Amino acid sequence: MAVTVAREGSIAIVRLDNPPVNAIGLSVRQGLMRALEELADAADLRAVVLTGSDTIFAAGADAREFDADPVAPHLPDILDAIENAPQPWIAALTGAALGGGCELALACRKRIAGPKSTIGLPEVTLGVVPGAGGTQRLPRLVSLAPALDIIANGRTLKANEALDVGLIDEIAEDPLVRARQIAESEDLSAILPLSQRPQVADDQAAVDAAKERAAKRMRGQDAPQRAIELVALSSSMPFAQAMLEERQTFLTLRQGAQAKALRHVFFAERGAKKPAWVEAQPVDVKTVVVIGGGTMGASIAYALDSAGHGVALVETDADAKERASHNVGRLFKDAVKRGLMSEADAAKRQERIQLLVGYDGLPEAELVIEAAFESIEVKREIFSTLDRVMPAHAVLATNTSYLDVNEIAASTSRPERVLGLHFFSPAHIMKLLEIVRADRTSQEALATGFAVGAKLRKIPVLAGVCDGFIGNRILFRYREEADILMMDGSLPWLIDEAMVDFGMAMGPYEVQDLSGLDISYAQRKRRAPTRDPNRRYIPIADRMVEEGRLGKKVGVGWYRYPGGGGSVVDPLLEDLITEEAHFAKVTRRDVSTAEIRERLMLAMINEAADILHQGIAEKAADIDLVMIHGYGFPRWRGGPLHYADTLGAAAILARIEEFEKQGPIMWKPSPLIRELAETGGRFADVKRG
Numbered sequence: 001m002a003v004t005v006a007r008e009g010s011i012a013i014v015r016l017d018n019p020p021v022n023a024i025g026l027s028v029r030q031g032l033m034r035a036l037e038e039l040a041d042a043a044d045l046r047a048v049v050l051t052g053s054d055t056i057f058a059a060g061a062d063a064r065e066f067d068a069d070p071v072a073p074h075l076p077d078i079l080d081a082i083e084n085a086p087q088p089w090i091a092a093l094t095g096a097a098l099g100g101g102c103e104l105a106l107a108c109r110k111r112i113a114g115p116k117s118t119i120g121l122p123e124v125t126l127g128v129v130p131g132a133g134g135t136q137r138l139p140r141l142v143s144l145a146p147a148l149d150i151i152a153n154g155r156t157l158k159a160n161e162a163l164d165v166g167l168i169d170e171i172a173e174d175p176l177v178r179a180r181q182i183a184e185s186e187d188l189s190a191i192l193p194l195s196q197r198p199q200v201a202d203d204q205a206a207v208d209a210a211k212e213r214a215a216k217r218m219r220g221q222d223a224p225q226r227a228i229e230l231v232a233l234s235s236s237m238p239f240a241q242a243m244l245e246e247r248q249t250f251l252t253l254r255q256g257a258q259a260k261a262l263r264h265v266f267f268a269e270r271g272a273k274k275p276a277w278v279e280a281q282p283v284d285v286k287t288v289v290v291i292g293g294g295t296m297g298a299s300i301a302y303a304l305d306s307a308g309h310g311v312a313l314v315e316t317d318a319d320a321k322e323r324a325s326h327n328v329g330r331l332f333k334d335a336v337k338r339g340l341m342s343e344a345d346a347a348k349r350q351e352r353i354q355l356l357v358g359y360d361g362l363p364e365a366e367l368v369i370e371a372a373f374e375s376i377e378v379k380r381e382i383f384s385t386l387d388r389v390m391p392a393h394a395v396l397a398t399n400t401s402y403l404d405v406n407e408i409a410a411s412t413s414r415p416e417r418v419l420g421l422h423f424f425s426p427a428h429i430m431k432l433l434e435i436v437r438a439d440r441t442s443q444e445a446l447a448t449g450f451a452v453g454a455k456l457r458k459i460p461v462l463a464g465v466c467d468g469f470i471g472n473r474i475l476f477r478y479r480e481e482a483d484i485l486m487m488d489g490s491l492p493w494l495i496d497e498a499m500v501d502f503g504m505a506m507g508p509y510e511v512q513d514l515s516g517l518d519i520s521y522a523q524r525k526r527r528a529p530t531r532d533p534n535r536r537y538i539p540i541a542d543r544m545v546e547e548g549r550l551g552k553k554v555g556v557g558w559y560r561y562p563g564g565g566g567s568v569v570d571p572l573l574e575d576l577i578t579e580e581a582h583f584a585k586v587t588r589r590d591v592s593t594a595e596i597r598e599r600l601m602l603a604m605i606n607e608a609a610d611i612l613h614q615g616i617a618e619k620a621a622d623i624d625l626v627m628i629h630g631y632g633f634p635r636w637r638g639g640p641l642h643y644a645d646t647l648g649a650a651a652i653l654a655r656i657e658e659f660e661k662q663g664p665i666m667w668k669p670s671p672l673i674r675e676l677a678e679t680g681g682r683f684a685d686v687k688r689g
């Protein structure tokens with residue numbers, strides 16, 4: 001039974017019992033209706049306590065039901081019935097009360113929360129608005145401005161924050177015991193249900209500010225704007241009428257493209273775990289050796305320490321060790337500044353990370369993560385040394401961005417224990433982890449990679465070996481196409497603007513300025529000997545580097561950074577680009593925003609399709625996660641292959657075939673796109689591996 005009812009003297013306890021998270025699906029809604037019916041005639045009952053399991057009240061609606069038509073009984077009607085029941089209801093929030101769970105609590109006369117409870121309305125993060133009165137009851141409880149803040153930002157509050165704004169009435173060690181006491185001793189029926197309270201005071205300034213904030217923070221998304229408009233109705237429209245608006249908005253958004261994309265990402269994240277075919281047990285990793293204490297090594301070491309692993313960091317000489325110590329120290333300083341730990345804790349933790357020069361004095365460790373220079377010679381040498389000095393059971397991982405993990409593995413006598421663990425920068429913050437499976441990587445090594453990823457709370461994605469794995473391979477093609485458009489007539493800032501408009505967190509040139517143009521320069525030089533001489537090559541970025549325009553760190557790259565502050569467009573760059581076009585005998589033409597968007601997206605999709613086709617990724621959702629969590633692809637568009645499914649393979653193929661006429665080498669349609677165009681299939685249903 002998803003909902004149970006127990007009579008205890010003059011009160012009844014209604015308990016939600018739908019593991020694992022008490023999602024308010026059909027069975028819970030039916031159970032609540034039955035409970036209401038059962039208690040309707042109980043004349044001797046003073047009050048009803050509504051509660052959840054020991055650790056969770058209710059985590060919200062069951063998003064799996066969102067793709068189908070709504071089925072009665074509907075939550076708004078249930079809440080209406082709770083407010084109008086013969087006995088007043090009180091909520092004992094034993095854990096998280098989110099979305100529909102929070103709305104259920106709002107239909108009760110009082111809310112008592114446990115110290116660890118969380119309460120909030122995160123609906124906008126799934127592309128919808130609260131659909132069971134949240135937009136009308138919450139402002140009547142906490143006033144307009146706090147309600148706007150919570151609903152438009154999809155915020156989840158800790159119990160003490162919820163108490164401060166008045167969303168809950170009390171925090172109690174055992175909220176059920178306390179709610180029972182209140183139910184037995186207080187006259188809860190004297191408290192007016194929220195729906196019967198008067199409209200709230202108007203606050204146009206708060207509404208305008210919320211709209212502006214949402215337009216910035218959740219750029220391009222519909223739900224936050226609609227949510228704000230609905231909350232604003234609580235000061236201008238009677239409850240019942242506003243409820244109709246809310247319901248209509250909820251149902252419309254729920255079927256919309258943005259909500260579908262956000263649901264897709266939500267489920268993809270939940271499904272990101274060790275594939276079922278990896279059956280081996282992971283090595284029990286307690287201590288990790290990190291090789292190299294630069295940007296990546298330092299933040300990987302910090303993340304490992306935070307997750308409770310012992311860490312030793314190996315550098316080449318005393319100076320490098322000093323720099324590594326500084327790099328690690330900076331991360332701890334930041335943590336102190338952000339209030340994440342005390343200075344004393346930071347000092348203690350930093351001391352725990354053992355810094356070494358060379359391999360003497362290594363601790364017993366079960367895993368090595370190498371983050372030294374991106375050079376195959378350096379990596380080969382490191383791995384052959386590791387093979388000698390590390391115990392036979394140790395797993396050896398490389399954080400390489402592009403290099404061949406098979407070649408690295410071949411420099412050891414244990415290629416089955418070698419894999420890639422590709423972190424993103426900064427590694428202690430970025431959630432994505434590409435787990436790279438080389439030809440001979442064993443299940444045990446893979447399982448170990450996934451186990452460490454889970455311990456670090458990463459989103460793990462399995463990738464095969466190729467130049468750039470999943471993310472950097474797509475990025476390479478995306479940038480290549482951007483450079484072609486720049487040469488043919490556009491400008492870096494116009495391309496950036498078009499892609500930011502599409503929803504990317506940043507444009508491709510802004511990103512390069514941030515990471516430094518020298519990184520991709522080195523990679524292009526590395527690829528030069530194997531580059532197809534017939535493939536179009538745009539030398540503008542090379543010239544930038546050769547002229548010292550390395551990006552933000554030197555004050556000039558694709559933009560200028562006067563005084564180290566914000567960026568400004570550099571008119572000199574237009575001359576440089578025009579000059580390069582002249583050398584290349586290109587007649588520059590008009591390139592529209594629509595063309596930039598279309599070509600860059602289709603370049604990304606075609607590469608992603610090849611990656612899936614070749615089994616480098618096992619499923620489309622994995623590629624979507626990589627691009628969203630590693631490269632700023634808009635979550636509300638669901639990732640490149642979810643987006644591709646909204647366009648349809650046939651339409652994509654037709655456009656790519658058009659581009660192929662002008663650029664047959666880079667615009668070869670992926671065989672998978674052809675296949676899906678013929679069968680009418682979707683990327684979402686393709687499985688490899």
Ligand code: NAD
Nearest residue numbers: 292293294295296297315316320371372373374400401425
């Ligand atoms: P970095 O230059 O900041 O740091 C490299 C560190 O490795 C330096 O401190 C250097 O002294 C040390 N080192 C070099 N050779 C060594 C050796 N033989 N033994 C021990 N230490 C040695 O580089 P980074 O940006 O941290 O990148 C490291 C690796 O991570 C590269 O393979 C890179 O491709 C990859 N990576 C980088 C990023 C990024 O955004 N920076 C992201 C993902 C992966």
